Amino acid sequence: MLIAGVFLAVLAILLMGNVITVGEKLGEIFNTVYAEYAFYVLILLLAVIFVVGPVIRVHSAPEFPALNVDGEADASELLKFGRKLAANCMYIEDEEKRKEHQTELGRELQLYSADASQLRQLLDREVMLRFNGDPSLGVKGIDSKMKEWAKSVFLITALSQNSLIDSAVVMVMNYRQIEDLVLATGFRPSRSQMFRLYAKILTTALISYCTSEIVSDLAGETSLTGALSALKIPGVVTESAVQGAVNALLTLRIGYVAQTCLREGPDALAGRRRRDVSLQAFRAAFASIPSVLAGTASAVGKGLAGLVRRPSED
Secondary structure, three states: HHHHHHHHHHHHHHHHHHHHHHHHHHHHOOOHHHHHHHHHHHHHHHHHHHHHHHHHHHHHHOOOOOOOOOOOOOOHHHHHHHHHHHOOOOOOOHHHHHHHHHHHHHHHHHHHHOOHHHHHHHHHHHHHHHHHOEEHHOEHHHHHHHHHHHHHHHHHHHHHOOHHHHHHHHHHHHHHHHHHHHHOOOEEOHHHHHHHHHHHHHHHHHHHHHHHHHHHHHHHHHHHHHHHHHHHHHHHHHHHHHHHHHHHHHHHHHHHHHHHHHHHHHHHOOOOOOHHHHHHHHHHHHHHHHHHHHHHHHHHHHHHHHHHHHHHHH
């Protein structure tokens, strides 16, 4: 954690240095200091929107109850948690469907308010809906959301060709991923779990930076360059793909750890369970990365095909 903190400080200094440099250049180009100040304000607003905002929204969500839906909670505790879920159905994007679902959930909560068994079944069904998704409601499952974030990280970091940008992208995108998962489920992990997730994000940004530097160095070695040439694969393409794939894998890992915390509650990372969760997250990430890469390649291919067809259609 100390190393990650030091890295974060260095990353922040480097980013601020680049921002100041760009701001000064803009001031010189437009020959006014106001252009420089406007750029700084824009960067500050982007930081608030993409970093500070997600953190605030995540911590504003209710914590998953200590007794869990499957535990020994009584009817009053389950009803209290159910009302919190009913108050937050924003995971359903269609407004009409959201209101209908919210009304029905509230009606059922009132109907079974004194029956712990029925409430437990109702809340379990609602929680599983948020995790697994429902096409009829236009709700994507948690797995689909994580893979979409991994695809985005893969594309951006594969194209950036810059270690510093890769690290910043991985850090911001993973903050946004956790926000997305929390808003989709309607509740968040415990404070201690959130701290561990943030630590993992910082560590992941550090790994991303180091991996980018190592891959760049290896790509310049004669032996690697020769091997790539023999396989008829451009070195820059392979380097970009490796960097993007590693960052996507790390993003999936954080997503699966967050998912476990949301499923299992405060005890998910307690004691030896923490190591098991980490290993399971890696296995799940490795199992998912092929579909992420295939989906990304398919999306890029369709996009390029569309660009090629448009001129002929016009």
